[in-house]
Amino acid sequence: MDIAQLQAYGYFTLVLILVIVLYGYIYHLYTKKKDADGVDYEQYSNMALNDDVDDTPVLSKSDDKEK
Known part of the structure; x- marks a missing residue:
């Protein structure tokens, strides 16, 4: 050898690890939509398109203030 x-x-192993990390990050983004x-x-x-x-607004605000 x-x-x-x-x-x-080594290159093949590095690329494989980076692909796994990328797909893991994408999965994390789509499963954890809320903060x-x-x-x-x-x-x-x-919002930039509409x-x-x-x-219509993204969030509707009422005129009544919550106390």
Whole structure:
């Protein structure tokens, strides 16, 4: 086993580990949509696209102030 073959095995192992970490991170992002406070920030993702005056707001606010 020469150094080139050892480097090839190391490269393949590194790429495989990075792919596993990437898929784990993507899975984490899609399963944990809410933060620690329970707020789902994914509803804000279309705010830049739906920014006309006639569009519905992301969160509706009432005029009554909570006391």
